[in-house]
Amino acid sequence: MKKPKSKQQKLQSRTTELEEIQLLKEWTESCKPDPGTNPLSLPPLPAKSPVGRIDDNTFSRYAGCAKFQQLPISKNLKDGLRQSGFKNMTSIQRAALPHALCGRDILGAAKTGSGKSLAFIIPVLPKVIAKADGPGGWSGSIICLDKRIRL
Numbered sequence: 001m002k003k004p005k006s007k008q009q010k011l012q013s014r015t016t017e018l019e020e021i022q023l024l025k026e027w028t029e030s031c032k033p034d035p036g037t038n039p040l041s042l043p044p045l046p047a048k049s050p051v052g053r054i055d056d057n058t059f060s061r062y063a064g065c066a067k068f069q070q071l072p073i074s075k076n077l078k079d080g081l082r083q084s085g086f087k088n089m090t091s092i093q094r095a096a097l098p099h100a101l102c103g104r105d106i107l108g109a110a111k112t113g114s115g116k117s118l119a120f121i122i123p124v125l126p127k128v129i130a131k132a133d134g135p136g137g138w139s140g141s142i143i144c145l146d147k148r149i150r151l
């Protein structure tokens with residue numbers, strides 16, 4: 001059984017989490033794709049190119065990247081995706097995620113089973129986690145207008 005974390009350990013891990021959130025914010029902001037552009041028109045990152053912070057003021061490009069591991073999302077989320085077998089993004093994910101992660105509204109359409117769910121869930125999770133301990137708690141809304149709800 002896992003030993004419960006001490007108060008000190010909990011504080012340390014929350015501090016690390018907040019540092020990561022700050023880093024992801026800087027990364028997301030500094031490499032925003034131009035509004036209205038289609039990330040699918042950009043080439044994927046070369047296979048072995050560095051991901052994340054490259055030097056003090058430079059981060060890797062995430063628009064056009066083809067792998068979840070190249071996105072500015074937390075290590076926990078990347079681990080979860082990898083453990084679930086998600087490695088390469090589908091086209092709708094590649095097109096939507098770079099804009100959605102930097103806070104833009106997206107209107108996307110893609111056929112059934114093309115991976116739309118992860119395209120809208122991944123951008124919501126970091127916001128929910130960042131606000132988990134803040135005032136007002138956390139929330140996210142997903143409005144589904146499909147035949148199950150119209151019943």
Ligand SMILES: Nc1ncnc2c1ncn2[C@@H]1O[C@H](COP(=O)(O)OP(=O)(O)OP(=O)(O)O)[C@@H](O)[C@H]1O
Pocket residue numbers: 085086087088089090093110111112113114115116117118
């Ligand atoms: N990048 C990916 N790599 C591999 N499998 C994926 C990926 N993204 C989603 N999937 C899988 O593809 C299947 C369909 O995904 P999902 O349900 O998100 O599609 P959808 O476009 O939202 O479908 P619907 O139109 O029915 O709502 C699921 O089994 C999901 O786990």
